């Protein structure tokens with residue numbers, strides 16, 4: 001069982017035996033004077049390439065505990081290391097834009113560019129250090145709402161798939177997903193301002209969405225057609241983006257086709273400070289239109305789960321009018 005500690009990581013290093021740290025310059029600068037003890041090594045993680053991570057596993061000193069301090073990359077590198085070395089894992093997320101600290105597998109990049117999810121580890125402890133998290137730009141933390149608010153469109157798709165294809169659907173899990181949404185929206189202001197209560201809300205809801213996905217045995221409670229926008233955009237542009245921001249655009253687009261309630265979704269996302277408009281993360285009009293028009297085809301080619309995309313036609317006129325709304 002993972003113990004979650006909310007507050008500060010001061011003195012942590014004195015309680016975990018011999019330890020190494022996987023981190024990056026900025027997050028390490030925020031905690032190195034407070035973590036305590038003396039790490040056997042501090043590795044500035046440069047990426048998640050498989051051969052690079054294997055080199056770290058083979059060359060770093062023997063330790064009782066590996067501590068991951070930072071965002072998704074430091075976290076995934078520490079998870080991979082703990083899994084391969086079978087040592088204890090402690091995570092200190094310093095931004096909550098992604099939920100890597102709450103999921104069991106490590107994202108590893110293969111030579112062909114594909115991301116592989118490897119291993120099965122759970123940290124003995126996750127330390128949520130408010131000071132470090134609040135030192136990051138607010139929008140990096142509010143991006144963490146993307147993979148929670150996506151329950152809205154994901155739930156719609158799951159129910160639709162159940163009705164149209166007979167796919168299994170679990171009322172209780174779906175109700176849990178709805179409770180996640182309700183709690184997120186109720187705490188929108190705290191989340192937007194990245195207060196301690198807002199950070200705690202994001203962390204607890206990341207844990208809960210992951211728990212429901214494990215329980216369901218599939219991503220359905222949190223992931224649906226909104227993610228197709230993200231996958232298609234990254235494939236089409238060859239660039240990477242902050243995941244939650246782009247998932248937010250996907251929520252806007254999918255909600256339009258699901259229920260025409262995209263204005264309501266937009267005002268909720270604004271209330272949480274999610275930067276979901278294309279201008280917020282810099283994609284062009286053409287990139288947006290191509291992505292929206294290409295979503296249906298992408299989902300079919302990749303054999304993705306049934307969703308609203310299987311039941312609608314998407315024209316360039318649709319994409320143009322969504323662009324127009326998002327540009328106001």
Ligand SMILES: [Zn+2]
Pocket residue numbers: 147227243247
């Ligand atoms: Zn996601």
